[in-house]
Amino acid sequence: MKLQRIRTIKGRIHLLTGLHIGASKESIEIGGLDNPVIKDPFPGSRAPYIPGSSLKGKLRSLIEIKEERLSRDPRTQGNPCDCGDxxxxxxxxxxTSANKRNDDLGPTRLVVRDAFLSPDWEKKFKEGDLPMEIKYENAINRITGEANxxxxxxxxxxxxxxxxISFKVFEGDSDDYFMTVLKAMHMLEHDALGGAGSRGCGQIEFSEIRIDNEKMQPDYIKTIKVE
Ligand SMILES: [Zn+2]
Known part of the structure; x- marks a missing residue:
């Protein structure tokens, strides 16, 4: 399969509401908060960031829902599509998973890198001007009525x-592949990134979009038709 070109989508993720992408249990510090956000493990950094895997996983799941590609097999119900077609x-x-890779399908087109604080916010964070926010979620016990x-x-x-984001285009690839990514980005603006999305966390907007280093109009992602 011949690689024709590598396309790029760059820009900013602007938080409209607080974002909670949880750290894994292993990385929680002793005596720390119960539900911390994931932080850059780079020594001395500890800045919050958005793992590429979180962003990619969310974009994928939105397309899977839209295209009805979630597994219906009762044993794997709700799992990601893994047809390899x-x-x-x-x-x-x-x-796809390793055992579904095949020559016809070729390599995964999409690579989503970790998203770090934009320079202004990184500066604020380093100067101690960007404290994380603690939100108390009240879970009500349905039987006792007690708040927790x-x-x-x-x-x-x-x-x-x-x-x-970088995106590989192979000879013979449909343009629909690249459009899928832009559609998923549009859908994400109407959905939520990270945890507690149904309770108002993780509403985001994409801004300052550059595609293949060309600057797009300010509301570019909103103009993408999802149909
Ligand atoms: Zn599939």
Whole structure:
């Protein structure tokens, strides 16, 4: 399979509401908060960031729902599509498990890198001007009626991260593959990134979009038709 070109989508993720992408249990510090956000493990950094895998996984799941590509097999119900078919709207773009890879499908087209704080926000963070926010979620016990407040840490609204997506185009690839990514981005603006999305966390907007280093209009992602 001949690689024709590598396309890029770059820009900013602007938080409209607080973002909670949880750290895994292993990385939680002793004596720390119960539900911290994931932080850059780079020594001395500890800045919040958006793992590429979180962003990619969310984009994938939105397309899977839209295209009805979630597994219906009761044993794997709700699992990601893993058909490995070149015509699938999900697998060529987002990838498959190792045993479904095949020569016809070719390599995964989409690479989503970790999104770090944009320079202004990184500076604020380093100067101690970007405290994380603690939101108390009240879980009400349905039987006793007792409230059980549970703290979750969030990156506050207003903060911006720089994202970076690269996309491989192979000879014979449909343009629909690349459009799938833009559609998923549009859908994400109407959905939520990270945890507690149904309770108002993780509403985002994509801004300052550059495609193949060409600057797009300010509301570019909103103009993408999802149909
Ligand atoms: Zn598939």
């Amino acid at each position: 070149k015509k699938c709207p999900v697998c060529p773009v987002f990838g 407040p549970r703290p979750i840490e969030r990156v506050p609204a207003g903060v911006e991260f720089d994202f970076n």
